[in-house]
Amino acid sequence: MKTKNRPGVSSRHKATLGALPKAATGIAGLDEITGGGLxxxxxxxxxxxxxxxxxxxxTEFLVRGATQFREPGVFxxxxxxxxDLSQNVASMGFDLNALVARKLLVLDEVRVSxxxxxxxxxxxxxxxxxxxxxxxxxxxxxxxxxxTIEALFGGFSNTAVLRAELRRLFDWLKERKVTAxxxxxxxxxxxxxxxxxxxxxxxxMLLDHRVANQLTIRRLRIVKYRGSTHGTDEYPFLIGETxxxxxxxxxxxxxxxxxxxxxxxxxxxxxxxxxxxxxFRASTILVSGSAGTGKSTFAGHFVAAAGDRxxxxxxxxxxxxxxxxxRNMRLIGVPLRQLVKNGxxxxxxxxxxxHGLELHLTTIHQLVEKLRPRVVVVDAITSFLGxxxxxxxxxxxxxxxxxxxxxxxxxxxxSLNEDGQTVDRAGANISSVVDTWLSLRNVERNGARARTxxxxxxxxxxxxxxxxxxSITSKGVALKxxxxxxxx
Amino acid sequence: xxxxxxxxxxxSKPIEKYDLCLYVAGNTQRSATALANxxxxxxxxxxxxxxxxxxxxxxxxxxxxxxxxxxxxxxxRRLPSPIRKIIGDLSDTERVLVGLDFxxxx
Numbered sequence: 001m002k003t004k005n006r007p008g009v010s011s012r013h014k015a016t017l018g019a020l021p022k023a024a025t026g027i028a029g030l031d032e033i034t035g036g037g038l039x040x041x042x043x044x045x046x047x048x049x050x051x052x053x054x055x056x057x058x059t060e061f062l063v064r065g066a067t068q069f070r071e072p073g074v075f076x077x078x079x080x081x082x083x084d085l086s087q088n089v090a091s092m093g094f095d096l097n098a099l100v101a102r103k104l105l106v107l108d109e110v111r112v113s114x115x116x117x118x119x120x121x122x123x124x125x126x127x128x129x130x131x132x133x134x135x136x137x138x139x140x141x142x143x144x145x146x147x148t149i150e151a152l153f154g155g156f157s158n159t160a161v162l163r164a165e166l167r168r169l170f171d172w173l174k175e176r177k178v179t180a181x182x183x184x185x186x187x188x189x190x191x192x193x194x195x196x197x198x199x200x201x202x203x204x205m206l207l208d209h210r211v212a213n214q215l216t217i218r219r220l221r222i223v224k225y226r227g228s229t230h231g232t233d234e235y236p237f238l239i240g241e242t243x244x245x246x247x248x249x250x251x252x253x254x255x256x257x258x259x260x261x262x263x264x265x266x267x268x269x270x271x272x273x274x275x276x277x278x279x280f281r282a283s284t285i286l287v288s289g290s291a292g293t294g295k296s297t298f299a300g301h302f303v304a305a306a307g308d309r310x311x312x313x314x315x316x317x318x319x320x321x322x323x324x325x326x327r328n329m330r331l332i333g334v335p336l337r338q339l340v341k342n343g344x345x346x347x348x349x350x351x352x353x354x355h356g357l358e359l360h361l362t363t364i365h366q367l368v369e370k371l372r373p374r375v376v377v378v379d380a381i382t383s384f385l386g387x388x389x390x391x392x393x394x395x396x397x398x399x400x401x402x403x404x405x406x407x408x409x410x411x412x413x414x415s416l417n418e419d420g421q422t423v424d425r426a427g428a429n430i431s432s433v434v435d436t437w438l439s440l441r442n443v444e445r446n447g448a449r450a451r452t453x454x455x456x457x458x459x460x461x462x463x464x465x466x467x468x469x470x471s472i473t474s475k476g477v478a479l480k481x482x483x484x485x486x487x488x
Numbered sequence: 489x490x491x492x493x494x495x496x497x498x499x500s501k502p503i504e505k506y507d508l509c510l511y512v513a514g515n516t517q518r519s520a521t522a523l524a525n526x527x528x529x530x531x532x533x534x535x536x537x538x539x540x541x542x543x544x545x546x547x548x549x550x551x552x553x554x555x556x557x558x559x560x561x562x563x564x565r566r567l568p569s570p571i572r573k574i575i576g577d578l579s580d581t582e583r584v585l586v587g588l589d590f591x592x593x594x
Contacts, residue, residue, distance in 0.1 A: 111556050118587030121522075121576035126513040126560040127545055127552045134549035156559070156575075 020227045023071070023143070023179040026064025027057065029246030033231035034222065038203055043170050043180040045200040047191045048207030053218060053239055054183040055080070056089065057207065058145040060243045061181050063094045066104035071142035071179075074106045074135045078151035082107040092243045106135040112155030119157060125165040129172060141178060148183040150194045170199050191223065202226050208234075220246055238362045245362055247399060258282075263309070263375075263410060266301030266334075269479035273455060275462035278305075279436055282408040283459070284401050286381075286430070288415040289440030293451060294472055295414035296320065298438070299377045300329040300336065301476060302412050307339040311374035314367055315347045318383035319416075322347035333475040346371055360384070361396050365403060376404055381413040381430075397430050435459045453479065506530070506538035507567035508588075513560045514546045518577050522561040525578035533590050563588070 022036035031037045038044045038061070046054050062073035075096075077085055085107065086096040099105035108131065136144065149166070156162050173180045182200055184192030191197045197204055204223040219234040237246040262277030271278040279285055285302075287295050296319075303313040317325060325347075326336045339345035348367055350360070368376065378400075384393045397413075404411045413434075431437060437457040443450050454467040470479045510526055512519035523542060530538050545552050545560070555564065559575040565588050574587035584590075 108553055110558065112558070117559075118572075118574040118583055119576050120574050120583040120587060121525075121579035122518060123559045123561060123576045124518075125558055127511065127557040127562060128559075130513060130545045130549045131552035131557070134552065152558075 022228075023065070024069060025061050026068045027060050027244050027246065029235070029237070030220075030244070033235055033246060034203075034225065035228055035230060038179055038181070039225070039228070040179050041174055041177045042202040043173055043182050043200045044203040044205065045182050045184055045192070045196055046205045046207065047184040047186055047196070049186045049209075052186075052207040052209050053237070053244065054207055055085070055147050056092065056239055057244055058147050058181045058183055059085070059089045059094065059096075060092070062105060062143055062145055063089075063096070063099065064243075065143045065179075066099050072104045072106075072139040073143035073145065074108065074132070074139070074141045074178075075145045075147070076108045076110055076132065076135070076149075077147055078110050078112060078149060079147065080109075082109045091241075092239065093241060094243070103139050106139055106141065108132075108135050110151075112151050117155060123158075124161065125152075125169070128165075129169065133176070136176060136178060143180070144173065144178045145181045146183070147181075148185060150184055150192060150196065153194050166196075166199055207237075236361070238359060240362065240366075245365065247361055247365065259408065264305045265298070266303075266305030266308075267298070267477050267479065269468075270298075270453070270477070273453075273464040273466075273468065273479065274436070274458060275464075279410065280460065282405050282410055283435035284405070284433065285410070285412045285436045285438070286415055286434040287413070287438045287440065288417055290417045290442060293440035293442055294470075294477065295416070295440060296325060296379050297329070297332065297334075297472055297477060298440070299379050299412055299414055300325070300334050303345055303375065303377060304329075304334050304336060304339070306375045307336070307344050309374075311344070312371060313339075313345050313375045313377065314364075314371055314373040315345060316364060316376070316378045317347055317349040318351075318378070319380055322349050331474075332472055332477075346373070361400060364400060368404070368407065368409065373409060375410045375412060377412045377414075379414045380416045382416045394430055398433055401433055431457065436461065505568065506534055506565065506588075507541075508538060509541045509543060509555075509564045509566055511543045511545055511551075511555070511557045511560065511562045511564070514544065519561055521579065522563070522577040525581075525584070526563065529578065529581055529584055529590075533585065565589075 021040040022034070022038060023040040024031050024037040046057055048054055059075065062075055065071040065073050075085070080088070089096060096105060096107060100107060110128070110131075132144070135141065152162055153159065170180075182196060184194070184196040186206075187193035187195075191204065191206065203225045206221045206223050207218070208221070209218045218237050218239070220237050221234045222230045222232065235246050237244055259281040261281040262279065263281050264271050264278040265274065287298050289295050299315070303315055306313040315322070315325075322340075326340060329336050336345060340347070346367075348363070350363075364376070381397060384396065401411060434457065436455070436459065439454050439456050441452045441454075443452055451470050451472070452467050453470050455463045455465070468479050470477055472478075508526070508530070510523060512522065526540060530540065543551055545557065551557070561577060562573055562575045563578065563584075565572040572588060574584060578584050
């Protein structure tokens with residue numbers, strides 16, 4: 001039975017039905033949006049402008065194939081020398097020469113130069129076929145990259161022969177049962193200069209990089225994937241120290257299991273106001289308020305409680321330095337130093353403007369993979385707002401939430417409102433994806449300033465609807481219970 | 489070697505001024521045509537001062553890589569230097585002569 005296709009959801013199940021055999025790329029995130037990888041024993045076209053990352057992606061496909069999936073590969077370079085290629089990918093930690101020495105990879109450098117070739121009658125490209133066949137046989141290759149075969153058009157003037165031979169080549173690759181990645185440079189009005197998309201009908205990927213707000217954002221889109229559902233969005237990707245990471249919006253869609261477990265906010269009266277026990281595990285919590293309302297203090301209680309439970313926490317500090325934060329929490333009776341010392345609480349401090357949005361997202365991904373925290377705090381999520389169009393920020397936050405939920409990690413975000421704002425800025429954008437939303441306010445009363453807390457939203461929680469006053473004491477946040485409030 | 493050439497002359501063996509290598513792939517009609525054309529052109533224009541070697545890449549596929557061969561047939565003039573490559577079945581005699589730079593000699 002076919003249900004509504006959500007990108008990245010049903011494809012996973014389909015792949016297991018064996019509709020189309022796939023070859024996993026091993027590239028972070030790419031196998032998730034393709035539902036398992038590239039079409040096995042078929043050519044995939046990867047195209048994009050100069051510097052978009054085609055060669056990197058193609059190389060990683062081979063390196064991961066050789067090292068993770070026991071599938072040796074052949075890299076046929078029509079443009080770069082083997083030495084240049086090895087050097088370029090060394091920055092991603094790939095040692096091509098070592099793979100060549102271990103007979104897991106063949107690097108073949110095809111030199112095409114029209115100036116040294118004269119055409120004197122009929123010919124075909126059988127020499128290229130024999131050459132590829134020999135390279136494939138020499139290591140038992142299961143994968144091949146042709147980067148970029150369009151260079152042939154610069155070497156041979158008879159395009160009719162060339163096109164016929166390309167068609168034959170792609171059929172031959174299928175017969176040889178190798179999974180191929182063909183790269184192509186983006187052309188005017190078509191995906192590649194020579195219209196390679198005409199020959200590669202199974203899977204076409206488009207890479208792109210743009211500069212917005214002086215930040216480079218790389219994106220990947222699957223234009224076509226015959227016989228398979230796939231994500232149709234543009235996915236941001238990064239070329240980092242460990243290779244390419246594609247950031248799928250979500251790898252699990254809405255299918256993550258809901259937890260019944262509750263975890264404490266670190267403030268007993270708040271746990272009570274939330275209906276007892278605190279927040280749900282793996283839920284998303286937003287604490288909004290204007291400057292000086294105590295958002296970070298609430299977050300400090302939350303990570304302290306995680307420490308008490310023996311859980312690891314990651315605190316992404318975008319507004320104040322970790323040292324200041326630890327000191328400030330100590331002054332109000334919430335000790336965090338020991339947690340930092342024994343590694344249970346890790347800070348990741350950065351200036352929001354230092355990197356692109358996508359890089360922040362990836363950095364958080366990587367930290368989560370490395371540190372395996374059970375709770376993540378982002379203080380403050382609104383720091384990202386200055387960095388891009390709000391739709392982009394929202395989409396980044398949504399991806400972060402989905403990613404953490406899929407790992408059963410609880411996300412605690414703070415959001416800064418400007419004074420006097422009636423609608424919370426971040427809240428208005430992302431409230432629909434937030435499970436629990438606490439709003440903190442400063443109110444003037446009888447010439448004194450008082451702080452209030454209201455629970456705007458609490459999915460599945462029998463929470464209080466009363467706006468409660470609280471104060472920040474030498475023993476941390478103290479909520480006045482509704483009854484004690486009424487008596488004053 | 490040059491001194492030895494005197495001996496060659498005594499045995500009336502020509503100096504191999506042109507070292508030519510024809511790359512083919514199996515016994516195809518096109519390969520046969522190319523070889524026939526090559527022999528004819530050399531006989532007509534090179535006055536016996538040449539040597540032709542035929543390499544079948546089906547038998548020696550590794551040579552396609554080391555000699556940078558893509559198209560079949562490919563004729564490589566190894567000597568005199570610089571190396572020159574021409575592709576096709578050599579049916580266009582004029583282009584063969586230009587491509588191999590035989591003309592200046594004639």
